[in-house]
């Protein structure tokens with residue numbers, strides 16, 4: 129059952145989402161060779177508490193961290209660890225908070241230092257496919273119009289869409305109905321209407337789309353070990369049209385850069 133949100137509920141989701149987006153932007157500033165992924169996780173948790181929020185993933189179905197850190201062929205759900213980021217890595221951070229009764233959820237892929245041009249193109253394509261999906265987040269459209277638009281951009285770039293993980297509704301629960309695949313035929317599924325809030329999250333691979341789960345029971349990697357990228361925002365349809373709730377202004381990352389002592 130889809131839970132459509134009132135304006136008042138979306139106002140509260142804007143807050144949880146802005147905290148999520150802000151912390152993710154700050155984490156982006158911290159990404160560089162030599163950084164321990166557990167330190168990024170600790171930062172995310174500390175910042176959440178500072179801002180009065182609860183890290184959404186910590187303990188979720190037993191997930192050990194506050195932040196998912198997925199490197200190179202890892203698609204999603206990588207554990208923070210003593211592993212150090214290395215020049216040339218591609219690192220995906222997936223993060224969410226619970227604040228004032230509502231969740232926010234977002235993800236970004238960041239290059240670590242200088243990366244292969246193909247890695248940058250993959251990262252860009254994930255973002256562009258999201259933007260293309262967003263254009264279809266319109267009253268009266270079908271849900272799968274978003275899915276189809278994402279798939280079209282990814283495949284036109286010569287990459288593939290991960291099929292076993294999907295975007296989702298979000299609100300008082302981290303994962304709500306409906307599921308939002310990043311592929312499919314247009315014109316299917318429920319119609320989009322005001323109050324729909326979704327975590328739209330293309331996960332894409334440079335090679336084939338098949339994934340496998342590592343022995344930790346969580347980390348999803350591409351079966352062919354090709355590079356993966358992930359881009360996610362929490363998005364709502366309001367009276368004023370579509371709003372990306374987790375998107376923070378360009379000044380957020382700027383001020384983060386100034387304030388962080390070890391950026």
Ligand code: MG
Nearest residue numbers: 233327329360
């Ligand atoms: Mg999500």
